[in-house]
Structures are given as structure tokens and as C-alpha cells.
Amino acid sequence: MKHAYSALVLLLLSWLLGPARAQTPPTAPTPKQPFRLELPLEAYNSDVHVQPLPEDSSLVLLVERDLPLSTKSEFFFQQYNHQLQPGRKQVVEVPREYEFSQICAEGSDVYALFTSSVEGKLWVAAFDTRTGELGKGEFDTKLTRHVHNMKALKGNLFVTVGLDQHVTILLLDLHTAQFKFLPSVYEPLPATLTFLADSVTKRAEFILSESNGFKSRLQVKQLSDQGQLLHSEFVQAESERGLISAQLSPGDSAARLLAGTYTLRDSRYSQGLFAADLTAGVTETGQRRSLRFYDFLNLKHFFDFMSPARVERMRQRSQKLRASSRQQRLRYRLLMHDMIPFQGAYVLVSEVYYPRYQYGYGTYYNTAAYMPMYNPLYGSNMYGRGYNRSNRNVDGYRFTHALVCAFDRYGNLLWDNSFLLKDVETGELAETIQVRPMPDGKRLVLSYLYEDKLRYKVIDQATSSSNDLEVLLRTSEEDQHEKTLDTSHSELQAWYGSKFLAYGYQRVRTSGFNSRNVFFINSVAFE
Numbered sequence: 001m002k003h004a005y006s007a008l009v010l011l012l013l014s015w016l017l018g019p020a021r022a023q024t025p026p027t028a029p030t031p032k033q034p035f036r037l038e039l040p041l042e043a044y045n046s047d048v049h050v051q052p053l054p055e056d057s058s059l060v061l062l063v064e065r066d067l068p069l070s071t072k073s074e075f076f077f078q079q080y081n082h083q084l085q086p087g088r089k090q091v092v093e094v095p096r097e098y099e100f101s102q103i104c105a106e107g108s109d110v111y112a113l114f115t116s117s118v119e120g121k122l123w124v125a126a127f128d129t130r131t132g133e134l135g136k137g138e139f140d141t142k143l144t145r146h147v148h149n150m151k152a153l154k155g156n157l158f159v160t161v162g163l164d165q166h167v168t169i170l171l172l173d174l175h176t177a178q179f180k181f182l183p184s185v186y187e188p189l190p191a192t193l194t195f196l197a198d199s200v201t202k203r204a205e206f207i208l209s210e211s212n213g214f215k216s217r218l219q220v221k222q223l224s225d226q227g228q229l230l231h232s233e234f235v236q237a238e239s240e241r242g243l244i245s246a247q248l249s250p251g252d253s254a255a256r257l258l259a260g261t262y263t264l265r266d267s268r269y270s271q272g273l274f275a276a277d278l279t280a281g282v283t284e285t286g287q288r289r290s291l292r293f294y295d296f297l298n299l300k301h302f303f304d305f306m307s308p309a310r311v312e313r314m315r316q317r318s319q320k321l322r323a324s325s326r327q328q329r330l331r332y333r334l335l336m337h338d339m340i341p342f343q344g345a346y347v348l349v350s351e352v353y354y355p356r357y358q359y360g361y362g363t364y365y366n367t368a369a370y371m372p373m374y375n376p377l378y379g380s381n382m383y384g385r386g387y388n389r390s391n392r393n394v395d396g397y398r399f400t401h402a403l404v405c406a407f408d409r410y411g412n413l414l415w416d417n418s419f420l421l422k423d424v425e426t427g428e429l430a431e432t433i434q435v436r437p438m439p440d441g442k443r444l445v446l447s448y449l450y451e452d453k454l455r456y457k458v459i460d461q462a463t464s465s466s467n468d469l470e471v472l473l474r475t476s477e478e479d480q481h482e483k484t485l486d487t488s489h490s491e492l493q494a495w496y497g498s499k500f501l502a503y504g505y506q507r508v509r510t511s512g513f514n515s516r517n518v519f520f521i522n523s524v525a526f527e
Contacts, residue, residue: 028458028466029438029445031500032525033474037084041065041519043488043505048519049103050503051110053129054496057082059521060110060129062092062103072096077110077127077134082496084523088132095138098123102159106152106199113150113159120144124157126174139172139179151197151204154225158204160193167191169206171227184221184229192245196338200251203230207246207258209267216242216267220258220278235276238287242267243274247339249346254279255409259348261334262293269331272296273348275411292411296330300462301418305401334403337431342406345414347444349435350403356425358395399424402433402446404459415462419446422455434494438526445526449473449502452487454524473522475508483509492524500524 041048045066052059061078075094079087098114098121105111108130114123120142126135146162157172167189169182185206187193192209204223209216217236223229235258237243244267246260256278261270277290296302297318303311318328334350341347399421406414424432433448438458447456455470475482490504503521510516 028469029526031454031456031471032527033471033522034525035084035523036474036476037080037521038516038518039063039520040517041505042517046519047100048503049100049112050491050493050501050521051103051105052493052495052501053105053108053110055107056129057496058087058129059495059501060105060127062100062110062112064100075100075125077112077125079129080521082523084521088129090127090132090134092125092127092134092136094125095123097121101147102150104150104152104157106155106197109152109155111150111152111157113147113157115147122147122159122172124172124174135174137172137174137177139177141170141179141181143181144170149195151195153197153199153204154202156225156227158195158197158227160195162189165189167193169195169227173226180227182223182227184223184227184232194245194247194336196248196250198250205248207248207260209243209245211242211267214265216244216263218243218246218258218260220248233278235278235288235291237262237274237291237293240264241271241274241293244270245336246274247336247348249339249341249409251341257339257346257407257409257411259339259346259405259407259411260336261350264327264329266329266331268333269329270296270334271330272298273350273405273413275407275413277410280410290411292413294405294413296332297328299403299405299416301416301464302403304418304467305420335429335431337435340435342437342444343442345406345408347404347406347435349433349446350405351399351421351432352401352403353397353399353429355394356396356398357392396425396427397429399426399432404444404446406461417459417462419457419459420467421448423450424448434492434500436494436498436500436526439498445498447492447500447524449490449492449504451490452484452506454492454500454502473502473520475506475520481511485509485515495523498526 047064049062058079058081063076065074067074075092077090081087097116101115102113110127112125122139124137143163144161148160150157150159155174159170161170167187169185171182172179187208194207196205202225206221208219217234219234222231241262244261244263246258249257258278259275262274263269264271272295274293276288280290282288321328333353335353337349339346339348401421402419405416408414433446435444435446438445444459445456447454452473453470457467458465475484484506486507488505493501495501502524506520507515507517
């Protein structure tokens with residue numbers, strides 16, 4: 001009887017502990033930092049621009065350094081291999097009147113664009129990392145006022161520029177040293193323009209957002225590498241929804257997926273996501289055969305940054321509104337990344353943000369999602385009596401979380417997930433997180449830098465996982481007792497495979513009271 005009782009206890013314990021062991025989540029991977037590069041540079045007298053080259057697993061630095069007893073800066077390209085060992089170096093004699101604006105790459109070629117103190121003049125340096133050759137050219141466009149971004153396609157540069165009241169594309173032909181403004185892309189300000197330089201099809205794809213103040217739609221334009229218009233089409237919803245902005249799937253033109261955000265009347269804010277298979281065409285009445293909408297309230301992970309009780313109250317309120325033929329309006333702003341092919345589908349990563357406004361009596365955030373801005377001086381809504389909204393200026397942006405969604409080629413949502421962001425603020429609206437696939441090809445890793453910490457999350461489709469993973473950036477290859485005293489201008493870029501590049505300026509304390517000031521680059525690898 002005693003033995004039977006013991007067997008029964010063991011059986012119960014195995015029944016209770018077995019499922020617990022089965023449900024234990026796998027251990028999150030810890031990234032390795034196999035290589036570190038340090039350059040004797042300081043932030044006050046130098047500037048370094050890092051350009052990864054995934055094609056050959058190398059990277060190129062464009063270094064700007066102040067010369068002693070001179071008002072002119074020194075520029076040079078420096079290439080490094082996958083182990084951060086130096087390769088080719090090429091000095092760039094930049095004319096005195098120019099300052100750096102943009103950098104990009106295509107294959108093994110790196111392009112740097114400089115703007116002049118004289119409006120309309122541009123200067124380009126092209127560095128061929130295979131031969132070490134350096135090409136230079138000056139372009140006097142006369143009309144260009146602002147340069148927003150730049151991408152390379154088949155040796156030509158497509159530069160998004162602002163004129164007096166319009167935004168357009170300036171094509172710089174580096175082979176002939178000629179330039180031209182593309183009349184097929186010429187939009188009045190303010191305009192939203194998304195640009196994809198597809199290295200597979202060798203075509204430039206532009207998505208333009210148009211609005212009449214009440215309804216917004218998208219226009220998709222396809223251009224050759226020489227800037228000729230090949231195809232143009234409109235994408236719009238027949239309902240009260242308006243399409244704000246979108247991204248196109250890269251690669252094979254047989255699968256053309258358009259995915260982005262939509263709104264309810266107010267084109268400043270997103271209500272959810274939409275996806276459309278552009279190859280499905282339109283009906284006889286002009287309606288899209290494939291246009292699907294996904295309200296944020298219907299996504300599984302969009303509201304992970306809120307408490308469950310708050311999310312439940314929102315969903316209950318939404319159900320009550322729908323019962324009375326109304327719809328709850330959400331107010332979110334999303335910054336979308338380029339779409340990524342992944343596991344036979346397409347992944348769209350979007351960062352949720354809100355502006356930080358500067359007023360005469362201080363700086364305030366407008367979450368814009370649930371509540372108006374609150375003025376502690378008056379104890380009331382600043383949109384109310386005695387407040388002029390025209391007096392505010394955007395002073396920066398705060399990012400709350402990143403939304404990750406996967407679509408099949410027809411626009412069906414396969415899964416969604418999110419990554420909560422902490423203490424992420426920027427002066428300009430720019431991407432803050434980077435994405436790479438894990439070596440198993442089944443998961444994604446999202447990461448960003450906060451001071452000297454790498455914060456990251458591993459995404460396994462819709463499976464919940466930790467948002468609090470982080471590691472310190474190491475300061476030496478050997479096991480030395482060092483401490484980071486200060487990190488500034490730190491950034492993270494996707495490199496190749498499952499690797500990232502973390503870089504910036506650091507002050508590191510070594511043995512005793514000694515310290516060193518360096519520009520560092522750490523190779524970060526997930527295995």
C-alpha cells in the first residue's frame with residue numbers, strides 16, 4: 001500500500017510538472033560581439049557616416065575631420081571587411097563651399113552627396129570599393145532648395161528634392177554628368193512620397209499621397225532607371241476610408257503587393273492597415289478586386305503597450321459604437337519601413353510615434369491617441385479657450401512601439417506582433433529600429449540602441465515574447481576591466497545575414513584613472 005501511494009504521488013507530480021516544462025518558453029538568444037573597431041576621433045572635431053555593403057559583407061566609412069589651423073575639413077572613404085579590418089582608403093577633395101548631405105550605396109559602389117552654400121548646386125563623390133576609383137561631379141540645378149533623401153539605381157542617383165512649393169525627383173546621371181528633374185513626379189507641398197529603388201527589376205517605384213482635404217488616395221508610378229515613366233495607377237477606397245501612405249513589395253514584378261495605412265477622414269492619423277494585390281486589377285466600375293483593411297483594434301498585438309484592462313475598455317467601447325452604426329476613430333501616426341521578403345511572404349515594420357511640440361511656456365507631448373494635450377499652467381485643455389494652435393512648433397518625436405505584420409502576396413494578414421520601445425526620442429523623423437532575420441530563417445530580430453545598450457526582441461510570428469532584452473556594448477576584445485563613461489551619437493544599422501553594426505562616440509575608462517575617447521564600431525551577431 002505504501003508503494004502504491006508513492007507511485008500515485010509521483011504520477012501526480014509528473015502530471016503537474018510535465019505541462020509546465022512543456023510550456024516554458026525557449027531561452028532568448030544573446031547576441032555576440034566578435035569584432036570592435038576604434039578610431040581616435042572625437043565628436044567635437046569629426047563626423048563619421050557609416051555605409052554597410054551587404055553584397056560583400058563589408059562597410060565603408062566617410063570620415064570628415066577638422067584640420068589643425070585650418071577652416072577646411074578633410075574627407076576620406078575607408079573600407080573595412082566583415083572582421084572590421086581596414087581595406088581601401090581614398091581621400092576626397094571636397095570643394096570648400098560644400099558640406100555633406102546624403103550617403104547611399106548600390107552593390108559595391110558608395111555615393112556621397114554634398115550641398116553648396118549657393119542654392120541649387122550639388123557635388124557628388126562616387127567610390128568604387130572594388131577598384132578604388134573615385135569619381136566626382138558638380139551639378140548646378142539652380143532650382144533645388146532642399147535635399148530630402150537619395151537612392152542609387154544602375155549607377156544613377158534619384159534624389160528627392162524640394163523646390164519653392166513642390167517636391168520632385170532629381171535624376172543625376174553620373175556617366176554623362178547630366179541632370180534632369182522628372183516631370184512625372186512633381187507634387188505640391190505638403191506631400192507624402194515613398195520611394196523604392198528595386199535592384200532586382202532595376203526600376204524606381206514611387207507612391208504619392210494625394211488628398212482633397214476630405215478623402216485621400218495613392219498614386220503608384222513605375223519609372224525606368226533612366227527616369228522614363230513606365231506605368232501609373234491610382235489606388236483608392238470606395239468607402240469613407242482614405243489611404244495615407246504605403247510601401248511596395250520588392251523583387252519579382254509578378255507579385256506586386258501594396259501595404260500601408262488608412263484613415264477615417266483625418267489624413268494625419270491612421271486607423272489601421274490596408275493591403276492590396278496590384279496584379280488583381282480593377283472591376284468594370286473601377287473598384288479594386290483586392291483591397292483589404294485591418295483595424296488596429298482587430299490586431300492581436302498592436303495594443304501590447306497598454307494594460308489589458310484599458311484595451312478591454314477600448315474594445316467594449318468600439319463594439320457599442322458599431323452597434324449604433326458608428327466606428328471608433330483612432331489617432332496614430334506610423335513611420336513605415338521598406339517591405340521585407342520573408343518565408344514566402346512580406347513583412348511590414350511600422351514605428352508608432354507622436355510629435356513633441358515646443359511652445360512659449362515649455363515642451364509638451366501630444367499622444368494624439370486618447371487625450372488632448374494638457375497645460376499644467378492653466379489646468380485645462382490647450383485646444384480650448386485662450387490657446388492658439390498655430391503657435392506650436394514640432395520639436396522632435398517620441399516612439400512608443402513598433403508594429404510587425406506579415407502579408408501573403410494577395411494581401412491576407414498572416415500574423416502581427418509588436419516591440420515596445422523605451423526612451424526613444426529623435427530630433428528628426430527617422431527610423432529608430434533595425435530588422436534582420438535570425439539564422440534559422442524562421443524568426444526576426446528587432447533592435448535599437450539606447451546609450452551603450454543594445455535592446456532587442458525576437459519575433460516568432462504572433463508568439464508573445466520578452467520586450468526587455470538588452471546587452472551592453474563591449475569596449476574591448478579582451479577581458480579587461482573597462483567602463484563606458486559616456487556614449488553619444490550612437491546608431492544601429494542592419495548589415496548582412498543576422499548581423500548589425502553599432503557605432504558612435506565613447507569615452508571609456510581603462511585601468512586607474514586613464515580614459516580614451518574614440519569613435520567605435522561593434523559587430524553584433526545573432527546566432
